[in-house]
Amino acid sequence: xxxxxxxxxxxxxxxxxxxxxxxxxxxxxxxxxxxxxxxxxxxxxxxxxxxxxxxxxxxxxxxxxxxxxxxxxxxxxxxxxxxxxxxxxxxxxxxxxxxxxxxxxxxxxxxxxxxxxxxxxxxxxxxxxxxxxxxxxxxxxxxxxxxxxxxxxxxxxxxxxxxxxxxxxxxxxxxxxxxxxxxxxxxxxxxxxxxxx
Amino acid sequence: xxxxxxxxxxxxxxxxxxxxxxxxxxxxxxxxxxxxxxxxxxxxxxxxxxxxxxxxxxxxxxxxxxxxxxxxxxxxxxxxxxxxxxxxxxxxxxxxxxxxxxxxxxxxxxxxxxxxxxxxxxxxxxxxxxxxxxxxxxxxxxxxxxxxxxxxxxxxxxxxxxxxxxxxxxxxxxxxxxxxxxxxxxxxxxxxxxxxx
Amino acid sequence: xxxxxxxxxxxxxxxxxxxxxxxxxxxxxxxxxxxxxxxxxxxxxxxxxxxxxxxxxxxxxxxxxxxxxxxxxxxxxxxxxxxxxxxxxxxxxxxxxxxxxxxxxxxxxxxxxxxxxxxxxxxxxxxxxxxxxxxxxxxxxxxxxxxxxxxxxxxxxxxxxxxxxxxxxxxxxxxxxxxxxxxxxxxxxxxxxxxxx
Amino acid sequence: xxxxxxxxxxxxxxxxxxxxxxxxxxxxxxxxxxxxxxxxxxxxxxxxxxxxxxxxxxxxxxxxxxxxxxxxxxxxxxxxxxxxxxxxxxxxxxxxxxxxxxxxxxxxxxxxxxxxxxxxxxxxxxxxxxxxxxxxxxxxxxxxxxxxxxxxxxxxxxxxxxxxxxxxxxxxxxxxxxxxxxxxxxxxxxxxxxxxx
Numbered sequence: 001x002x003x004x005x006x007x008x009x010x011x012x013x014x015x016x017x018x019x020x021x022x023x024x025x026x027x028x029x030x031x032x033x034x035x036x037x038x039x040x041x042x043x044x045x046x047x048x049x050x051x052x053x054x055x056x057x058x059x060x061x062x063x064x065x066x067x068x069x070x071x072x073x074x075x076x077x078x079x080x081x082x083x084x085x086x087x088x089x090x091x092x093x094x095x096x097x098x099x100x101x102x103x104x105x106x107x108x109x110x111x112x113x114x115x116x117x118x119x120x121x122x123x124x125x126x127x128x129x130x131x132x133x134x135x136x137x138x139x140x141x142x143x144x145x146x147x148x149x150x151x152x153x154x155x156x157x158x159x160x161x162x163x164x165x166x167x168x169x170x171x172x173x174x175x176x177x178x179x180x181x182x183x184x185x186x187x188x189x190x191x192x193x194x195x196x197x
Numbered sequence: 198x199x200x201x202x203x204x205x206x207x208x209x210x211x212x213x214x215x216x217x218x219x220x221x222x223x224x225x226x227x228x229x230x231x232x233x234x235x236x237x238x239x240x241x242x243x244x245x246x247x248x249x250x251x252x253x254x255x256x257x258x259x260x261x262x263x264x265x266x267x268x269x270x271x272x273x274x275x276x277x278x279x280x281x282x283x284x285x286x287x288x289x290x291x292x293x294x295x296x297x298x299x300x301x302x303x304x305x306x307x308x309x310x311x312x313x314x315x316x317x318x319x320x321x322x323x324x325x326x327x328x329x330x331x332x333x334x335x336x337x338x339x340x341x342x343x344x345x346x347x348x349x350x351x352x353x354x355x356x357x358x359x360x361x362x363x364x365x366x367x368x369x370x371x372x373x374x375x376x377x378x379x380x381x382x383x384x385x386x387x388x389x390x391x392x393x394x
Numbered sequence: 395x396x397x398x399x400x401x402x403x404x405x406x407x408x409x410x411x412x413x414x415x416x417x418x419x420x421x422x423x424x425x426x427x428x429x430x431x432x433x434x435x436x437x438x439x440x441x442x443x444x445x446x447x448x449x450x451x452x453x454x455x456x457x458x459x460x461x462x463x464x465x466x467x468x469x470x471x472x473x474x475x476x477x478x479x480x481x482x483x484x485x486x487x488x489x490x491x492x493x494x495x496x497x498x499x500x501x502x503x504x505x506x507x508x509x510x511x512x513x514x515x516x517x518x519x520x521x522x523x524x525x526x527x528x529x530x531x532x533x534x535x536x537x538x539x540x541x542x543x544x545x546x547x548x549x550x551x552x553x554x555x556x557x558x559x560x561x562x563x564x565x566x567x568x569x570x571x572x573x574x575x576x577x578x579x580x581x582x583x584x585x586x587x588x589x590x591x
Numbered sequence: 592x593x594x595x596x597x598x599x600x601x602x603x604x605x606x607x608x609x610x611x612x613x614x615x616x617x618x619x620x621x622x623x624x625x626x627x628x629x630x631x632x633x634x635x636x637x638x639x640x641x642x643x644x645x646x647x648x649x650x651x652x653x654x655x656x657x658x659x660x661x662x663x664x665x666x667x668x669x670x671x672x673x674x675x676x677x678x679x680x681x682x683x684x685x686x687x688x689x690x691x692x693x694x695x696x697x698x699x700x701x702x703x704x705x706x707x708x709x710x711x712x713x714x715x716x717x718x719x720x721x722x723x724x725x726x727x728x729x730x731x732x733x734x735x736x737x738x739x740x741x742x743x744x745x746x747x748x749x750x751x752x753x754x755x756x757x758x759x760x761x762x763x764x765x766x767x768x769x770x771x772x773x774x775x776x777x778x779x780x781x782x783x784x785x786x787x788x
Contacts, residue, residue: 007596007599008599011596011599011600011603012603014600014603015600015603015604015606015607016603016607018604018674018678019604019607019608019611019678020607020611022611022678022679022681022682023611023614023681025682027682027685027686027689028686031686031690031693031694031695031696032695033695033699036686036695036699040682048675051671051675051678055668055671058600058671059664059667059668059671062596062597062600062667181668
């Protein structure tokens with residue numbers, strides 16, 4: 001079973017998620033920059049953040065599946081499980097935004113980010129299993145320090161939001177986005193070697 | 198005529214259906230977990246259920262079309278017919294959810310599930326006809342006990358909701374989701390043999 | 395230049411158009427069949443009609459592009475022009491539905507149907523030009539009586555709606571849907587011969 | 592790394608952007624042409640304009656990636672950056688429309704157009720870098736006078752809207768659309784030579 005249709009379906013869902021978040025941006029009633037900032041200021045910032053997250057997942061998903069050779073039933077469902085958590089981003093983003101970063105919505109947003117990270121991790125594990133221990137992908141991903149530090153940073157953000165100050169919790173969330181913004185060179189390099197071979 | 202574009206179009210429609218259901222989730226006005234539960238508690242549960250159903254259809258559709266070799270005009274329309282019933286899931290899910298599982302909306306939801314199952318059955322029949330009696334697909338699907346028991350369970354759920362207690366009707370619906378959650382190994386196995394041959 | 399990406403983009407737009415129309419269906423406030431019929435009765439009927447129209451365009455588009463060998467700049471824009479008129483279907487369908495088939499909305503709906511038919515005709519002409527006079531496609535389409543009678547029926551429907559009775563105008567519109575529901579065997583046959591050759 | 596999935600994802604996002612703008616068109620409460628014009632007159636005009644812009648970007652994107660041979664991490668992110676600005680078109684179009692072309696919304700719309708043009712320019716630069724100085728694409732694009740004059744026209748429109756009269760600012764915006772409506776023959780010609788070679 002090839003990865004084509006799984007990738008096409010995931011692309012479709014991610015394209016829709018990334019685009020419908022803009023529907024949450026309310027058009028200001030008045031017609032000056034002040035109204036724009038009041039109505040959609042934080043909305044725009046959270047839109048940018050969630051846009052970057054979805055972009056990161058698409059990017060990593062894209063890189064990973066370049067080296068995947070076979071799709072099992074488990075991988076199909078692990079992929080849908082990941083898409084499920086990502087599909088909640090528009091909802092949790094909108095709640096956090098409309099509450100002006102109140103405690104509970106920020107924590108819920110962090111939990112959503114964490115669940116997606118765990119789902120991605122599970123998907124990666126199942127792919128490793130299907131590919132076997134000596135697969136090109138497994139060697140390419142290597143130690144995967146980004147994948148290991150991200151859930152810890154999400155947990156830190158959740159804890160900061162829950163027990164200290166909601167807005168402080170945003171800092172580790174933004175940090176994760178910045179860490180991942182650089183695509184994973186290791187996979188890219190392995191792929192180039194694979195092409196060259 | 199190849200199956201590529203039919204699969205791509207179906208993927209697009211399923212990706213949109215699975216994602217726009219999240220637009221039905223109302224953002225809570227207040228900012229605590231209690232408000233989240235009150236506003237979107239059942240909404241989240243029904244979202245998960247309908248997400249799983251669409252995932253199942255995508256999964257089975259994906260498996261089935263791996264073994265389809267030719268697309269006739271009848272198959273194109275049977276596929277659109279299936280997509281039509283699936284496109285109503287966001288609507289019937291929202292009505293059931295907003296009514297807090299009132300009798301009629303639960304029955305209507307069940308009828309929608311049943312119609313989609315019948316449409317899938319019709320699609321499968323037309324594909325069997327096009328492929329011929331000795332097709333790989335037909336042997337792969339075999340007795341198809343899941344496909345036969347699902348409509349019966351939907352009927353049971355509709356009857357329970359209509360004549361006993363709406364919420365009881367949900368049990369057979371959930372049972373169908375659980376039965377299908379495991380992808381059909383038979384088709385998968387046949388496909389692997391097909392690849393190996 | 396291949397037709398792949400043009401087809402993929404068109405599939406995406408058509409998949410979205412066909413699916414967002416369901417967002418126009420308002421969820422009934424009350425929880426019985428009477429409320430369902432009152433709130434969404436005509437909405438469901440017009441949804442079915444527009445769903446069938448988009449299905450027909452997808453179907454014919456799909457058949458036509460099977461035999462297209464080259465895409466020119468003119469074809470790209472003629473295709474976008476067709477998608478533009480189709481993208482207004484959710485809007486004109488919703489207005490007609492919410493007005494309970496009032497005169498002007500029915501006429502506007504008919505004009506929208508007519509514009510899409512003209513746009514399809516223009517697209518077909520430009521493809522014929524690009525393919526040359528002896529192209530397989532041109533021979534396959536042949537006399538194209540359906541393509542010629544559809545605009546006439548739309549005009550008849552518009553005239554009936556404008557000068558006699560809005561609801562009467564729906565009859566020719568429905569007739570066009572029924573005529574096209576059968577996919578064009580001629581193109582299909584030519585394609586099969588093309589495959590066999 | 593091939594361009595397939597980047598193109599498919601971009602097609603998905605562009606297809607959704609171009610289609611959800613129609614959701615901004617409010618259905619008139621009354622049922623005559625006067626109400627249609629009052630409610631959606633400018634809405635339809637701005638919808639057409641933004642539809643054409645997205646069509647132009649899709650068209651140019653499509654032409655450019657026909658000649659792209661390798662995708663780097665930088666190109667992936669530059670592409671997402673372009674999609675981000677394009678994803679704001681429905682929002683800025685709706686604000687401009689609902690304000691009946693008030694000063695600030697028209698300026699903001701122009702800034703959005705400008706940012707997308709800059710993002711496209713950055714994407715093109717990164718692709719040139721990846722392809723190398725003697726790439727087919729670079730020769731095909733040549734002097735790129737359209738790409739150079741567009742930002743200047745956007746700036747002119749922004750200045751006219753900000754300091755003279757908002758509606759006047761629309762003229763250079765419309766001029767850009769008209770300039771680009773003709774697809775870039777140079778790339779097309781280079782591609783044909785590439786095919787012939």
